Amino acid sequence: MTTRMLSGIALAVTGALLLCSGLATTLIFGGGGAGACGLTTSVTPTALSADQGPALGGIGPIGDWNAEQVGNAAAITTVGMRLGVPPRGWVIAVATAMQESSLINTAGGDRDSVGLFQQRPSQGWGTPEQLHDPRYAATTFYQSLRAVDGWQAMPLTVAAQAVQRSAYPDAYARWEPDATRIVAALTGLSAGLASCGVGVSAQGWTLPVQGDVGSGFRTSGRPGHDGVDLIVGKGTPVQAASAGTVSVARCNAVDVRTGRDWGCDRDGDPAMTRGCGWYVDITHPGGVITRYCHLLTRPSVVEGQRVAAGDVIGVAGSSGHSSGPHLHFEVHLGDRTSGTAVDPVAFMASVGVPLNP
Template structure:
């Protein structure tokens, strides 16, 4: 992979760096107000994108230089075709599953190349499919023809294109694919505005806090998120752009089965439920959940939000032993089968959960 191609990736990614949108003035506990001074926000400079090291592409995690180089080609083709960044991640994850990002001369039956596309199924000739740029272009053309692909979970979008015998296999590669795309495009570079830092892939920390109870630990195997330890009243922000799909109070008195109420602290023994909580659905079918808010959230169902928009304040409503934010990430509908560890996911999109 030439440095010219990678330089093109680095420059192009500047166009997808996200700035903090104007936050609506939010009433805070005690009658104070907070607002974002949008006048101070400056456009992102293309120099924010990371330039490739001389001599080509190096390894990323467990993926070697050859594999990352092929991912760079896939990403570059997606950029040139005007495919949104979500599509680059889908394409790279698909090639990870199909070929381990190795441009193989052959595979099962007559399958060829990075995506193991088959001449007998009309993808092109064997020689064409062994050209990574041709193969990536063919994949993206099919993906763009799928109605609603940007709102689908990665594995569903990939399967609509590939028609694989293993339709659920693609999802496992999403964190690695996002990590490689971030490394190639400089998505680790971030834009700071309004006191919020948004990564190049459009994500930010919902709160700046240390992780307390982790994802599905031995002691809490049903804990489908992580607990971020913050003070009562800390601002909670949308982790990425999306649409608010749920605003709800869920707090039940386990002794009576009756409503406990969310405008007071919950209890770790006597109460079950998320308290005041918000769900946000993001492009690609990713859902984030924010639990145990102090008061009714400051957003409404159906409301679009940008990364960093304030959605509420941290508290201890519902099943809770003290102020914190319970944060979940789901790749698809909200249920235990779709939950992923928020620590790994947020690191892969350039917004690690740390102080």
Template sequence: MKLRSLVSLAVALVAVVILCAGGLGGFLGGNAAAGCIPAAASPAASPSPSTSLLGPPPGWPAIGDWDSDQVGNAAAIVSTGARLGLPARGWVIAVATAMQESTLRNLAGGDRDSVGLFQQRPSQGWGSPAQLQDPVYASEKFFGKLVTISGWQTMPLTDAAQAVQISAFPDAYAKWEAPATQLVTAIADTAGLPTDGLAGCGATGPWTQPVLAPVGSGFRTGDRPGHDGVDLSAPRGTVIRAASAGTVRTARCNAVYADTGAEWGCDRDGHPDLTRGCGWYVDIDHSGGLLTRYCHMDQPPMVTVGQPVAAGQPIGVVGSTGHSSGPHLHYEVHHNGDASPNGAIDPVPFMAAQNAPLGNPPT
């Protein structure tokens, strides 16, 4: 029986709990409705591995930089999360964790007694070595721990993954958020699984935080009077989301040498003294003459000029291009459709007034 037929039958037999609004169209650039903060789900009792929706490799093609074996393992994670009723945000967290821990390889052994996709340790009560080399069992154990973490749905991905894994490198998971989001979306699209909320989870209304991270340098402070926005201290690779629905006005690189104005480029990090400009950045026009700006992206934006975006839709990832001393998101809000410094307003009180205050969520 062909893969899609198997998947269709399995999906028909298994009720996947839909916990968010939004959808795949929003992630891929459509004008889907704003997303939501998903409710926590409780995994069911551990079933046998044969109940996985998609099954282990072989049978999956390579996707992007991931070969068929890696994609098959990611598919086992995704299908397990779907069967247990977790929203797509949980699938992304799990796949990103496995990317960091094992590069999506079902390893027979690792550091000390670590085993499998998540490098879980039998000595710490995760299960036997044989159990932990079953991708479905290992995924169930990961998800079972994840849902016990208060506020995991709205945490930065690296914090949620770290709360489960207790790694010696707690920030290492952040760089995998964008690749995991893209791979999970491709798998779910192929399998016909709903990715409801993947584009916009975290958006509780018309506005949402572009990243969940502490506020660093503020708006037009005494030592930085020309700082027309705020810096959000998110790790490199953190997904940046559109703060509200709108249309992309600008998506480009403008990093130049400070002394000559010659092109510095965005294929490398910028410098706080040698470089000027936002690096890779995006401007989005919103209703009411509002505009938001997102600076210092690590890679070319995920969106293009003229593209409609939904609140919470991924538009790029955090980096340090342009006039920057380290990875963070520089975020600006402008009114009257004025993208110049004359139109800039302080994002902190503005976002608080939209019920989307900047900074980490309360614990």
């Protein structure tokens, strides 16, 4: 599945595995290479076991992923811990393996691809026997990821593609919510799983995405635009702007020609569709409601779920009434109607989190 040529990988991986023979109870993760964000996170794993191994010790199904698949995700995560890769890397690695192998450690695949990451011996990743070892395969992935300048700040699909060189570069993005959920469940960690560089203000708010404001709030050209469009790439993690309860998580995309459902698992068209596509509403204390539109895939949260500021609720896309990848972000004071919408730029500045103009 890859076209990236690697040289001398076997010696490097062997050394890494020998150095990483044990897993401490508490681990500290630092910057992880050029262009990293300098994130330092202390983690005490809750489901991963240093003495029994990641696939043992009672790890069971999570969501739609069975015990075997979750065990392989745990193996990938444990290797990332042992190598000192920041938590964001664990999510990228697990999501990549979800796309490449459905988290099944296969003995074969497309052409000579092998294992969880479908790495190819013919392209220098290792021998078939080595690549069928989850620890070895995950180590090669992490080493290549850490060689990518600025990987922690990239959308997941961009970082994964820089390593894998897939023929379907956007495919990784759809797995980010599931990968985030599994890694969080395995480690007990919630912070640090999204792209780094976003903090929470003293008022408890954070950026939903890091992107410049495109179309603004109720401009002369778009007086009915009740939010702002934040320009980000397809697959960018979308975070809850503050703690609250998910009140809506659904698809809304209608074909204006027929009045029928357009569907949200494909891009919308500004001339032919209306609606938010996949979207989420979150109700916050004080009667504030935030809305997040045009997600790429089904949200990673469900109605009634409590979320914290910075929790990943989905990934950005272009579903519904959309001309390209972005996040449409709204803020309402009171019920969720057009009359209660306020300018998100002014509101976010008031809670200590300025949006990029």
